[in-house]
Amino acid sequence: MAGRVNLSEKDLALKANEIRQDVITALVEAKSGHSAGPLGMADIFTALYFKLLNVDPKKPDLPNRDRVVLSNAHICPVLYATLAQRGFCSRTDFLKNLRKLGHPFQGHSNNHFDIGIETCGGPLGQGLSQAVGMALAARMDGAKWHTYALMSDGELDEGQSWEAIMMAGKERLRNLTAIVDRNNIQIDGFTEDIMPLEPLADKWKAFNWHVIDIDGHNIEQFIDAVNEAKAIYEKPTVILAHTIPGKGVSFMEKHFEWHGKPPNKEEAEQALQELRTLRGRIKSEHE
Amino acid sequence: MAKNLFLNPKVFAADVEQIPTRNGYGDGLVELGKEDERVVVLTGDLAESTRAHLFQKAYPKRFFECGVAEQNMMGVAAGLALSGKIPFVSSYAVFVPGRNWDQFRVSVCYTKANVKVAGAHAGISVGPDGATHQALEDLAITRVLPNLTVVVPCDYQETKKATKALANMKGPAYFRFAREKTPVITTEKTPFKLGEAIVMREGKDVTIAACGPLVHQALVAAEMLKKQKISCEVVNCHTLKPFDEATLVKSVKKTNACVTVEEHQIIGGLAGAVSETLGRNFPAPIENVGMPNSFGESGEPNELLEKYGMTAKHIMKAVQKVLKRK
Numbered sequence: 245m246a247g248r249v250n251l252s253e254k255d256l257a258l259k260a261n262e263i264r265q266d267v268i269t270a271l272v273e274a275k276s277g278h279s280a281g282p283l284g285m286a287d288i289f290t291a292l293y294f295k296l297l298n299v300d301p302k303k304p305d306l307p308n309r310d311r312v313v314l315s316n317a318h319i320c321p322v323l324y325a326t327l328a329q330r331g332f333c334s335r336t337d338f339l340k341n342l343r344k345l346g347h348p349f350q351g352h353s354n355n356h357f358d359i360g361i362e363t364c365g366g367p368l369g370q371g372l373s374q375a376v377g378m379a380l381a382a383r384m385d386g387a388k389w390h391t392y393a394l395m396s397d398g399e400l401d402e403g404q405s406w407e408a409i410m411m412a413g414k415e416r417l418r419n420l421t422a423i424v425d426r427n428n429i430q431i432d433g434f435t436e437d438i439m440p441l442e443p444l445a446d447k448w449k450a451f452n453w454h455v456i457d458i459d460g461h462n463i464e465q466f467i468d469a470v471n472e473a474k475a476i477y478e479k480p481t482v483i484l485a486h487t488i489p490g491k492g493v494s495f496m497e498k499h500f501e502w503h504g505k506p507p508n509k510e511e512a513e514q515a516l517q518e519l520r521t522l523r524g525r526i527k528s529e530h531e
Numbered sequence: 532m533a534k535n536l537f538l539n540p541k542v543f544a545a546d547v548e549q550i551p552t553r554n555g556y557g558d559g560l561v562e563l564g565k566e567d568e569r570v571v572v573l574t575g576d577l578a579e580s581t582r583a584h585l586f587q588k589a590y591p592k593r594f595f596e597c598g599v600a601e602q603n604m605m606g607v608a609a610g611l612a613l614s615g616k617i618p619f620v621s622s623y624a625v626f627v628p629g630r631n632w633d634q635f636r637v638s639v640c641y642t643k644a645n646v647k648v649a650g651a652h653a654g655i656s657v658g659p660d661g662a663t664h665q666a667l668e669d670l671a672i673t674r675v676l677p678n679l680t681v682v683v684p685c686d687y688q689e690t691k692k693a694t695k696a697l698a699n700m701k702g703p704a705y706f707r708f709a710r711e712k713t714p715v716i717t718t719e720k721t722p723f724k725l726g727e728a729i730v731m732r733e734g735k736d737v738t739i740a741a742c743g744p745l746v747h748q749a750l751v752a753a754e755m756l757k758k759q760k761i762s763c764e765v766v767n768c769h770t771l772k773p774f775d776e777a778t779l780v781k782s783v784k785k786t787n788a789c790v791t792v793e794e795h796q797i798i799g800g801l802a803g804a805v806s807e808t809l810g811r812n813f814p815a816p817i818e819n820v821g822m823p824n825s826f827g828e829s830g831e832p833n834e835l836l837e838k839y840g841m842t843a844k845h846i847m848k849a850v851q852k853v854l855k856r857k
Contacts, residue, residue, distance in 0.1 A: 313610075355613075355642050363613055364641045367633050373603045374638055377610020377618075380595065384571075384616075404634070407603030414598075 249330075251294045254530035256463050259329065260290040261523045264492045265516055266325040266339060270349075272512035274342040277351070280489035280502040281396065282322035284427050284460070288485055289326040291463045292392065296470050301331035304360040310389050311362050311378050315371020316396035316425065318504070320353035323361070332360040369402025371395060372422060376412050379420035379480075390474065393422045398430030401439045406451070412480040413452030421473040422453075422482040425460065427489040429500035448482045460485030492519055533731055537720035542747070543754055549712035552744060553651050555690025556708055557582025560619060562691075563698050564590045567617065570698060573608055574621040575601050580710075581651040583621035601626050605634035605648075612644035617698055624650025624666030624707050628673055639703045640676045646704075647697045653707035654743065654794030655822060655839060656832035665827040666707070671799025673705040674772050680725065681772040682706040683793070683801075685746035686716045689769060692723040700725060709794070711832050713744035728775040730782065734764035737850050738782040741792035742768045742801050745820075745841060749792045752846035761850060774804045780812045788853045789817045792846055794836075797821040816856035818849040 251259060267282045293299070297310045314323055321342060328335040333348060341347035348357030352366035363374055375393035382389055399405055412420055426444070428435050435441055445455045454476045458465040466485065473481030489503070490496025493515040496507075507515055541547045563570045564586055571593045578584040578596065587594040597604035601622060608618040620627055627650055628635045639646045653666040673681050680702065684690040690708055697704045722729070731746070732753050741749035746767045753763035764782050768775065783789050789809065793801040802819040809815055820841055827835060836842050 311614075363609070364637055367637050369602075370606050370634055370638050373606020373634070374610035374613065376603070377607040377612070378614045379610075380607065381611050381614030381616050384592070404600075404602040404606065407598075407600035408606065410600065411597060411603055411607065 247298055247300065248296070249294050253464060254526065256290055256294055257526045258523065259294055260286045260463070261492070261519060261526060263290055263322065263325045263329055265519050266328065266335065267321045268493070268507060268512050268515045268519070269339050270321055270325065270342040271506035272509060273340060274344070274506060277321055277343060277506045278318045278504050279496055279506055280429065280499070281316065281319035281425065281427070283493060283496065284487040284489045284491050285319055285322050285394070285425055286491070287461050287463050288423060288466055289322050291466050293326045293330045295467060298389065299360060301360065304332060304358050308387060308389050311375070311391040313363055313371045313375040313378070313391065313393045314353050314365050315393055316368060316399055317352040317365025323353055324349050327360050368396070368399035369404035372405055372408035372412070375420055375422070376408050376415070376417065379412070379417040380415065382419055383417070391420050393420065395422060395424050397424055397426045397428065397435050397441060400424070400441055409448065409451045409453065416478045417480045418476060418478055420480040421470065422480065424482060424484050425487055426484045427487045429489050429503055431500070431503050433500055445484060452479060454479045454481040455484065456481060457484045458486065460487035461491060492522055494518060533733055536722065536729065536731060537718045538731065539715050539718055542714065542716055542750060547714045549714055550687035551708070551710060551712050552684055552687055552690040553582045553708040553710065555684065555687040556649055556651070556694050557585040559691040559694030560586040561589050563695055564593065567698060569615060569617045570619065571595065571611055571616045572619045572621060573597055573604050575599055575604050575626065577622050577651070581621040581649065601630040602634050605631040606638045608646045609638035609642060609644040612646045613642065618646050620646060620648045621651065623664065624653040624669040625664055628669060628705065629666065632672055636676055640678045643678050643702060645701055648705045650705065650707040652710045654709055655827045655835045655841070656794060657710045658832045658835060659829050661829040662826040667796050667822045667827065668799070669707060670771060670795050670801070671803065674799065674804065678703055679772060680704040680770070682725065682770050683742040684708070684769055685743055685767055686713060688715060688717045688719060688721065689723060693769070696723065696725050707743070709744050714747045716747055716750065726770045726773050726775055728769070728778040729767040730764060730778065731767050732763065732765040734762035734786065736762045736786055737764070737788045737790060737853060738779070738786045739763050739765045739790045739792060739846065739850070740768050740779060740801065740805050741765065742771065743794055745792050745794055748841070748843045749846055751843040752850065755843065756847055756850055761854070763850065768801055768804070771801060771804050774808060776808045776812065779805060779808055783809060783813055783815050787815050788857050789815055790820060790846060790849045790853055791817065792820045794841060795821055797823060816853050818853040820846050820849050
């Protein structure tokens with residue numbers, strides 16, 4: 245469906261649950277890849293692609309489409325799963341061919357295939373700069389589209405992230421929204437042990453950004469935050485989305501060991517069972 | 532000298548006109564700004580010395596001052612290009628690509644973003660600023676990047692033509708300029724096509740493959756060697772990537788010997804491209820004039836070129852050496 249789709253709160257929660265299941269299914273088939281980040285960001289991706297973004301699966305290069313830059317591209321399984329659910333590519337193709345030779349579902353997302361991915365990522369800290377460039381281009385053209393930069397908290401260790409934060413503040417890019425997955429983990433451990441980021445909100449504020457802290461699993465809060473971001477005049481906005489890495493799968497939640505590995509078959513079965521139970525609960529809660 | 536190239540008739544005169552190649556960039560950008568609204572220019576606190584300030588003055592709304600933050604600048608350029616603009620990133624070659632090679636690799640080359648990267652103050656002839664500011668490795672680290680076009684213009688006119696040609700070509704590119712005034716070898720009428728080396732002087736005993744302002748020294752060396760009855764063919768290899776293998780191989784098949792000339796480390800730049808090409812197609816003796824695996828130091832440009840062996844005299848020696856190996 246072209247343009248925006250408008251799912252109800254219940255349907256968004258169910259969609260996020262489906263996307264989580266697809267992430268697990270694809271990862272177990274791929275035998276490598278990242279688990280915690282994709283599960284943690286499933287609610288936000290769902291809200292973006294099934295509520296907020298102006299995009300068209302039939303025309304991935306629609307000129308006035310909203311732009312999504314995935315900077316921490318290792319969480320691409322959730323991007324692929326969401327794009328597949330939204331109709332940009334075949335869902336069965338994704339479930340079978342994550343990280344496989346010759347397929348669009350590369351280990352880190354890239355723009356070589358016509359499935360609605362704007363750019364390439366991998367080495368951390370590069371996405372926000374690209375998003376700044378896109379937002380500048382939109383402003384020069386008087387275009388209405390909005391640019392979203394999705395980032396991890398760990399990649400805020402990169403100096404380039406702060407260079408980009410500085411320039412977006414200087415340029416007062418109101419058409420740019422950064423979304424930080426504040427899940428507190430990175431490869432070697434907890435962010436506050438590896439390289440402390442707090443007081444994180446104050447840091448962004450000091451660079452002339454509008455800052456909104458939210459529960460990254462509360463879809464309603466996220467939608468409100470995006471609407472607030474768009475209403476803020478003369479400033480870019482960052483949404484610090486507090487998420488639980490591995491969300492929805494008990495044994496993965498909050499464990500940094502799950503940052504960079506996929507579940508094996510047994511683990512995947514347990515994960516899918518938990519997610520299916522959760523699905524039943526979402527359904528009954530909304531009845 | 533080759534006919535139909537309309538080279539500067541005063542190329543060997545003592546009072547040959549001298550202009551820094553970076554001025555060709557600045558003037559080319561201003562012309563491009565008028566011709567194509569998509570052209571935008573970025574700099575990292577180096578507007579005037581890269582000559583990007585000329586564009587800034589003419590088209591302030593299409594100019595972005597990024598501050599001393601080269602990694603971000605490269606990414607911003609990628610984002611602009613992915614949204615339909617034609618960005619020119621202007622800095623010193625030691626910083627760009629020196630400080631943002633990963634951003635160049637991933638955000639620009641891998642995405643195939645239509646970004647043009649301009650490295651000013653390249654080579655040892657930047658002089659008194661010393662080793663840290665003498666870019667002698669930039670060609671090695673760019674030539675290796677997939678999807679990238681790499682150009683080293685020989686003079687003011689060729690730089691201006693290259694600036695415009697790169698804007699009209701789709702895809703990422705890197706090109707480098709010198710700070711100092713250097714002789715103007717070509718004229719407005721001299722043909723220039725990306726990827727096509729120019730045989731500037733025909734000869735039969737040895738091929739001198741040169742790039743950048745040192746093409747002038749190669750021509751001077753060839754003129755002097757003529758008096759010793761040595762006939763040199765001088766090829767201006769302005770495009771290092773994609774490298775014009777056919778022109779080089781055709782020349783060396785005739786001469787059976789080659790000398791490379793560049794203001795860059797002998798490792799990985801033009802010498803690399805020539806050796807790889809001849810190794811694959813027509814093995815022949817090669818001698819190299821360039822930076823001999825060393826950092827530079829402070830000094831006047833001419834003193835440095837003399838000390839590190841990149842003058843017409845050194846080219847003549849290299850020719851004599853390679854001829855003995857034939």
